[in-house]
Every structure is written in structure tokens, then in C-alpha cells.
Amino acid sequence: MAAALTRLTKPASLAFSSVNIIRRCLSSAVAVSETNNAASYVPPFVLDSNRPRKDPKDRNVQWVFLGCPGVGKGTYASRLCNLLGVPHIATGDLVREELASSGPHSQQVFIYLFIFYWNCLSEIVNQGKLVSDEIIISLLSKRLEAGEAKGESGFILDGFPRTIQQAEILEGVTDIDLVVNLKLQEDILIDKCLGRRICSQCGGNFNVASINVKGENGKRGISMAPLLPPPHCMSKLITRSDDTEAVVKQRLRIYNEKSQPVEEFYRSRGKLLEFDLPGGIPESWPRLLQVLNLDDEEKQSAAA
Ligand code: ADP
Numbered sequence: 001m002a003a004a005l006t007r008l009t010k011p012a013s014l015a016f017s018s019v020n021i022i023r024r025c026l027s028s029a030v031a032v033s034e035t036n037n038a039a040s041y042v043p044p045f046v047l048d049s050n051r052p053r054k055d056p057k058d059r060n061v062q063w064v065f066l067g068c069p070g071v072g073k074g075t076y077a078s079r080l081c082n083l084l085g086v087p088h089i090a091t092g093d094l095v096r097e098e099l100a101s102s103g104p105h106s107q108q109v110f111i112y113l114f115i116f117y118w119n120c121l122s123e124i125v126n127q128g129k130l131v132s133d134e135i136i137i138s139l140l141s142k143r144l145e146a147g148e149a150k151g152e153s154g155f156i157l158d159g160f161p162r163t164i165q166q167a168e169i170l171e172g173v174t175d176i177d178l179v180v181n182l183k184l185q186e187d188i189l190i191d192k193c194l195g196r197r198i199c200s201q202c203g204g205n206f207n208v209a210s211i212n213v214k215g216e217n218g219k220r221g222i223s224m225a226p227l228l229p230p231p232h233c234m235s236k237l238i239t240r241s242d243d244t245e246a247v248v249k250q251r252l253r254i255y256n257e258k259s260q261p262v263e264e265f266y267r268s269r270g271k272l273l274e275f276d277l278p279g280g281i282p283e284s285w286p287r288l289l290q291v292l293n294l295d296d297e298e299k300q301s302a303a304a
Pocket of ligand 1: 159
């Protein structure tokens with residue numbers, strides 16, 4: 001799959017690639033809705049739909065996790081990946097790694113252009129907008145290629161696809177077996193994003209929010225205990241720059257506009273599994289394993 005995705009993004013030359021990426025980046029900084037509009041977006045590559053696809057029996061799972069910001073995609077996807085022995089590939093992490101590094105080709109002569117690229121990328125993320133499909137596909141194919149070289153098989157994708165265009169590109173190169181759609185009500189999502197903390201040393205993800213919503217007017221009540229860090233991480237906690245109230249609301253708005261149609265894309269293909277989170281991890285994890293028919297798998301791995 002990495003090879004197919006790479007072919008999709010491999011332009012004639014590095015110079016063309018650099019300029020093209022920057023051009024896409026700049027245009028998405030100005031008008032995100034235009035760049036991710038499938039009708040107006042002409043990929044600079046040809047879809048390789050003839051690539052032979054592996055039978056699901058001969059490979060590991062290829063799953064996707066969908067859901068609004070703050071719903072817990074990362075938490076549950078990474079737990080499942082540990083259980084199933086597949087890589088957890090979160091495009092948000094790939095974007096943050098890209099921003100933390102010195103850019104895609106820092107040693108190239110295009111250094112000034114890449115400072116520009118970096119500024120644009122960080123501005124898009126900090127405004128809660130979507131990065132252009134071209135940049136995301138390029139980061140994802142690089143990650144998949146590195147994984148294939150290490151002998152990885154299968155994956156759980158988290159945060160991709162986020163637009164119909166991305167879903168169509170993915171559908172063009174590989175078979176997705178299952179799409180899990182995690183759901184929580186919006187006011188809780190905002191509190192959970194605002195409570196999110198990361199340990200700057202070990203990279204651990206925590207949440208200081210204590211959710212206690214009473215059931216009323218037909219809505220069910222829900223409680224989620226905070227996921228507190230161990231004492232040695234306490235003084236090293238940082239907050240993601242895009243986890244402010246204004247940016248979280250913007251991300252939710254963009255999710256509803258751009259990513260919700262992706263749910264219908266997979267629903268109509270019979271691949272969507274809806275999962276309403278019943279509470280925090282202690283309630284939700286066993287229930288998720290049950291609906292995925294993985295409870296025995298967990299018992300076996302705990303016993304091993
Ligand atoms: P969230 O908590 O909103 O799900 P992520 O960590 O998945 O956050 O993503 C962080 C940011 O990275 C997004 O707001 C967006 O700017 C960018 N991003 C991640 N995945 C994609 C994608 N598939 N397409 C476009 N932009 C993406």
C-alpha cells in the first residue's frame with residue numbers, strides 16, 4: 001500500500017515536489033474548503049487501482065478510527081494496536097512530528113521556502129484547519145513505507161481519512177476491513193480536549209478533565225474519571241497548541257462539515273461500526289472489545 005500511495009504522490013523531481021507541496025500548503029492556508037473540495041482537487045498523480053490487493057486472510061487488520069476531536073480515537077486505537085500487534089498510525093501525530101522536525105528536506109537549497117512551509121503548516125494546525133490532502137498523503141505514504149521496510153503488516157489509521165477525497169484515495173489503493181466510529185456528545189468533547197495533557201518527556205497522554213453529566217431530557221448521563229499522570233510526569237505536562245476552546249470549536253465545526261460525510265461513505269459500503277462511548281476507559285474498553293469480538297483475544301494476551 002505504501003508503494004501505491006507513494007506512486008500517487010511521487011512527482012517528476014524533488015524540486016517539483018517541494019514547490020508543489022508549498023503551493024498546496026499556501027493555498028490551504030488561505031482557503032481550506034477549496035483545497036479539500038473533491039470536485040476542484042486534481043491530484044498531481046494517477047490512481048493505481050490495478051495494484052494487487054492482499055486477501056484479508058493473508059494480512060493483519062486494516063482498520064480506521066473515525067470520531068470528533070477529543071473522543072478518544074488515539075486512546076482506543078493504540079490499545080487495540082497493542083492487542084492486535086499492528087501499528088497505530090495517527091496522521092495528527094505525523095503532522096506534529098513534521099512540525100517538530102526541521103522540515104521535509106532541510107538540507108536542500110530550498111531552505112527559505114521550507115521555513116515558509118513550516119510556518120504555513122503550523123498556522124493551519126493552530127487554526128484548527130485541515131492540512132491539504134497532498135501533504136497528508138505524502139506524510140502517510142512516508143510513514144507506511146518506513147513501516148513496510150520494517151516488516152509491518154496491517155494498521156489502525158487514526159485521523160485519516162478526514163475528507164471524502166482522502167477516503168476515495170485510500171479506497172483506490174487498499175481494502176479497509178472495518179471503520180470504527182467513536183461517538184460522544186459535543187459539550188463533553190470540548191471539556192475532554194481542554195483537559196488533554198501530554199508529558200513532554202515520555203510523550204504519555206493524560207486527561208485532567210473530570211466529566212460528570214447528569215442524564216436529562218432523554219439524554220443519558222455519563223461519567224469519566226480523569227486519566228492522571230504518574231507523579232514523575234506531573235511537572236512536565238504540556239497542552240497541545242490547538243487545544244484551546246476557540247480552536248477546538250473550529251475543529252468540531254470542520255469535522256462536521258468535512259469528516260462527517262466520511263462516516264456515510266463507509267456506512268454505505270457496510271463497513272461502519274458505530275460505538276457510543278458508555279463512559280471512561282474502565283467502562284468503554286471492555287464494551288469495545290465485546291462488540292469487536294476481541295474479548296477472548298484480550299484474555300489470552302493477559303494470560304501470556
Ligand atoms: P484531533 O484531536 O482534532 O482529532 P489530530 O491530532 O488528529 O487532532 O490532528 C491535529 C491536526 O492535524 C488537525 O487539526 C489537522 O490540522 C491536521 N490533520 C491531521 N490529520 C489530518 C488529515 N487526515 N487531513 C488533514 N489534516 C489533518
